Amino acid sequence: MSPTYDVVVVGLGGMGSAAACHLAARGARVLGLEKFGPVHNRGSSHGGSRITRQSYFEDPAYVPLLLRAYELYESLERDTDRDIATLCGGVMVGPPESRTVAGSLRSARQWDLPHEMLDAKEIRRRFPTLTPADDEVALYEARAGLLRPENTVAAHLQLATRHEADLHFEEPMLRWEPYRDGVRVHTAENTYTAGQLVICPGAWAPQLLTDLGVPFTIERQVMYWFQPDGGTAPFRPEHHPVYIWEDAGGVQIYGFPAIDGPELGAKVAFFRRGVPCTPETIDRTVRDAEVAAMADQLSRCLPSLPGRFLKAATCMYSNTPDEHFVIARHPGHPESVTVACGFSGHGFKFVPVVGEILADLALTGTTAHPIELFDPRRLSAAPA
Numbered sequence: 473m474s475p476t477y478d479v480v481v482v483g484l485g486g487m488g489s490a491a492a493c494h495l496a497a498r499g500a501r502v503l504g505l506e507k508f509g510p511v512h513n514r515g516s517s518h519g520g521s522r523i524t525r526q527s528y529f530e531d532p533a534y535v536p537l538l539l540r541a542y543e544l545y546e547s548l549e550r551d552t553d554r555d556i557a558t559l560c561g562g563v564m565v566g567p568p569e570s571r572t573v574a575g576s577l578r579s580a581r582q583w584d585l586p587h588e589m590l591d592a593k594e595i596r597r598r599f600p601t602l603t604p605a606d607d608e609v610a611l612y613e614a615r616a617g618l619l620r621p622e623n624t625v626a627a628h629l630q631l632a633t634r635h636e637a638d639l640h641f642e643e644p645m646l647r648w649e650p651y652r653d654g655v656r657v658h659t660a661e662n663t664y665t666a667g668q669l670v671i672c673p674g675a676w677a678p679q680l681l682t683d684l685g686v687p688f689t690i691e692r693q694v695m696y697w698f699q700p701d702g703g704t705a706p707f708r709p710e711h712h713p714v715y716i717w718e719d720a721g722g723v724q725i726y727g728f729p730a731i732d733g734p735e736l737g738a739k740v741a742f743f744r745r746g747v748p749c750t751p752e753t754i755d756r757t758v759r760d761a762e763v764a765a766m767a768d769q770l771s772r773c774l775p776s777l778p779g780r781f782l783k784a785a786t787c788m789y790s791n792t793p794d795e796h797f798v799i800a801r802h803p804g805h806p807e808s809v810t811v812a813c814g815f816s817g818h819g820f821k822f823v824p825v826v827g828e829i830l831a832d833l834a835l836t837g838t839t840a841h842p843i844e845l846f847d848p849r850r851l852s853a854a855p856a
């Protein structure tokens with residue numbers, strides 16, 4: 473006899489761990505299957521920090537989801553007693569007409585979000601590590617800050633287990649098929665039957681969701697840690713914001729305060745400058761020329777940061793062509809399969825609300841959250 477569940481969740485990274493948690497908390501019998509161990513560094517949810525913010529330059533349609541995500545992150549911290557969110561404030565810097573500044577302002581105004589506009593002089597006065605050009609401005613948001621991805625995933629796994637989900641690590645799904653009113657899921661160890669399947673594959677979407685018809689691009693991204701000239705004291709989160717900085721050529725970098733003590737420096741990265749890869753072929757070695765390019769970009773806007781290079785690590789983005797997410801019932805299997813993928817390098821701040829949405833979709837077929845923007849049919853060549 474195959475073990476039977478209400479829902480099988482495939483992939484227990486950022487999104488899948490949240491889905492397993494929300495489903496189990498609502499009383500569903502949940503099996504979570506993960507290819508690697510708990511909280512690993514081979515997908516998209518590692519590296520110590522992620523930016524969170526509400527004045528969302530990508531599209532104002534994300535704002536209601538962010539407001540809910542902030543509430544859920546707060547309760548996740550409370551329920552698990554883990555250090556997850558540090559709302560140290562954030563600046564979106566660039567020319568006034570840049571997407572980073574103008575787009576953030578548009579969302580702030582549309583949703584009446586607390587924010588301040590700072591000119592270059594005021595940016596330098598408040599945040600002396602930042603050296604904008606005279607024609608650059610910033611939107612400052614006090615509620616922006618950072619999230620700790622490993623602690624987030626660990627917290628959701630902890631709560632899922634507390635609510636009696638079965639979580640199987642090092643047990644990848646090999647394939648699945650429709651079976652009776654639900655699905656049958658195969659691993660090397662076993663075959664499981666379930667009413668519902670929720671697939672949260674991260675960078676494995678091109679392999680696990682070929683039938684979705686979405687042209688994903690998986691991208692290698694690099695995170696860099698530097699020891700600032702003069703030490704980390706000015707970079708401490710009590711007085712240093714997170715930042716996203718777009719230059720006149722449209723290149724965006726983003727970075728964090730020094731959150732892990734004086735020895736571990738501060739993290740910075742290019743937002744969208746990856747090269748295509750696959751989870752199997754990604755080059756995990758970071759070259760000197762890449763470190764030099766990062767240091768060069770910083771020399772203009774945070775000149776004290778690239779004092780001494782400490783380390784680098786790679787991570788993957790799963791991009792859709794329009795960089796909006798895919799969260800929906802699977803158009804080819806609308807009765808029994810739900811998908812969450814294509815988070816395009818900006819999904820982490822949404823993790824708990826995506827978990828809530830996936831639980832809604834799997835258990836009721838619908839959700840009250842606004843997810844119209846994330847319908848995969850907008851991208852697929854194939855008819856649904």
Ligand SMILES: Cc1cc2nc3c(=O)[nH]c(=O)nc-3n(C[C@H](O)[C@H](O)[C@H](O)COP(=O)(O)OP(=O)(O)OC[C@H]3O[C@@H](n4cnc5c(N)ncnc54)[C@H](O)[C@@H]3O)c2cc1C
Nearest residue numbers: 483485486487507515516517523645674787815819820821
């Ligand atoms: C360098 C970097 C910086 C980022 N910065 C930010 C930021 O500042 N703010 C922000 O909001 N977002 C940011 N993001 C994006 C965010 O981290 C991702 O959108 C999010 O982590 C994606 O979560 P996921 O669950 O889709 O993927 P993952 O966490 O990778 O989870 C997918 C899981 O599926 C598992 N899996 C795959 N195949 C199988 C199988 N066959 N069977 C079982 N399990 C399987 C994998 O092992 C993996 O654990 C960043 C991403 C990167 C890489």
